[in-house]
Amino acid sequence: MKFILMMTAKKADWDEYTKWSKGDLERNVAFMRAFSKELKDSGVFVATEGLAWPGEAKMVHAGKNGEPITDGVFPESKEFLAGYWIIDVESPEQAYKIAARVSAAPGPGGKSGSLPVEVRPVLGSHADLGL
Amino acid sequence: MKYILLMTGTKVGVESYLAWSQKDRDAHMTVLQRIAKELTSSGEFVSTQGLAGPEEANVVRGEKGGMPVTDGVFPESKEFLLGYWIVDVATRERAYAIAGRISAAPGPGGMPTNMPIEVRGFATYPGPGSDRR
Secondary structure, eight states: OEEEEEEEEOHHHHHHHHTSOHHHHHHHHHHHHHHHHHHHHTTOEEEEEEBOOGGGOEEEEEOTTSOEEEEOOOOTTOOEEEEEEEEEOSOHHHHHHHHHHHHTOBOGGGOBOOOOEEEEEEEEETTTTTO | OEEEEEEEEOHHHHHHHHTSOHHHHHHHHHHHHHHHHHHHHTTOEEEEEEEOOGGGOEEEEEEETTEEEEEOOOOTTOOEEEEEEEEEOSOHHHHHHHHHHHHTSBOGGGOBOOOOEEEEEBOOSSOTTOOOO
């Protein structure tokens, strides 16, 4: 079963993150690297991506003639996707366990975090749809 | 440059989609499949993924006694990720144009849904989630 683990954050959280000390950032990055490697080594890894900052986000909707209309203004409360992992595991419980590990990634002062990580099954991919 | 096109919706939005006629849904999916095919032909396609419904979502926050702490209750206003497309395009404007086409996919009665599609680049910094470090 494939699951997606989504880490989201508001702009304010992002601003907070930019204030972390270099040591704190390095610890966090080292954890994330080890985490990805572990997923790969255990054979559950499918994909991961980290997204650009919310400042680069644009909302697009189609205009009358199908032309793209862009808007870069978002409510303060908007949760931006920061990054995700797709894993292929035996059960939802295994996905939750893995999500908990990344939720506990070290934050400022090396303290374990408890960031919320949304976990959901994924449906068909491009290949699954026979495209 | 790679961009991600994110389609999000609230529970209410998903419920109204489930109430569409089969014909409307087929017409919608046909257009999305055509867009994916065109992107494959033009070499701009990287990946796409549809997610399961919000009712299957859980949020995990840390651990208690070695077990993950899960919660399946969300505010009504929460925007759930419904699916995404990753494209590799020459310009940001091209990514917007593709997002516009997806947004213009037909909804009930063949009218365009005009759903908002969020467009973002990928991290080039050592941030959360990135494995390019």
